[in-house]
Amino acid sequence: MTDDFISALVADHRAVRPFRVWPGWAIAAAGVIMGAIACHMAFGIRPDILMGEPQESVVIRTAALLTVGLASLVATVSLSRPGVGKAADGWLWVAAFATIFPLTAIFYFATGRLPDYIIHASSGIRCLIASTLIALAIGTGLVTWLRRAAPVRPRRIGWTVGLASGSLGTLAYSLTCPGPGMAYPGVWYTGAVMISALAWRIAVPHLLRW
């Protein structure tokens, strides 16, 4: 029985172009660059960044978003092909470290020191929408590329696609974001990254089923 089955598969056989991982990196890089350009045209880059003298908090949040984004992208690329015993858990540690931002916001809120303007800032909603839209574009690009792949851990790759696109989308927007300090990104950036992570975690296993 299986002999006939194998013969049928062989009859369908033809040369294939090996699956490459570089398009994943290219899609993410293009998404960040195009997202940043779009945000610059809409809102303008922060003056301190333009002058080459960014505030300390801006440097820290940019580094955190970039690190979470890259670590999640590395994990996504690793998870795109089947393999057992792959160590691709670095993104979890990096994401755990980045919780310093929401934890700061929670601490300030719990101690009554969270400034009202952080919650009511009009830039907050703008931040959430712009970051999420860029994340949606990056995530869509990644999922389109991954449809040629063979991910065998669909839930995990859902998280990594969501975190990568959320962090990198927020990074692109953050270059124009007027929000100060640690608590502001702890509220609004965390919101954008979490929306993206949860949405892709739910959608990816259905979209990449094979």
Next chain:
Amino acid sequence: MRIDDSSIARLMALSQAGDSAAHEAVLRACRNWLTRYFSGKIPSDQIEDLVQETLISVHRKRATYDHTRPFIPWLAAIARYRWIDRLRTVYRQENNTAEMVTDSIDPEEEISASISIERMLQMIPSKQSEAIRLVKLRGHSIAEAAQITTQSESAVKMNIFRGIRRLSALVEEE
């Protein structure tokens, strides 16, 4: 034919380039390996089906194999993925109560299959494993299982659902 990793990696490279004879050799070697891999994991009468499903996946996703890397981990990951998918399918087939245990052809194989399932069941909460054992392994109805365990029918269903989900996660992590 047993799989020698470096030889089959070379054959896969040829297969990707369009060599049908190499592709056939790869699939035959995979079939033998997969048959051994699945025996002890599922009932013996379901092995051929699962082997064929996995061979289709190997055929369809052959472009994702990187021939500079070992072949067996690639094949094993695909086999595990298909196995998990089978577990989920078994759960969805609500009225098929004897899905996991069938009349055995080879008693030794059947025993090792049930040992493997038992080992997994010990890793989940007892209420969930009891519900799965009664309904999915011993063929009781939901109502009977509810009576035996003194749980409500909806609790039994929920415990089966959660238990299967946990088992899938455990297999995925293994």
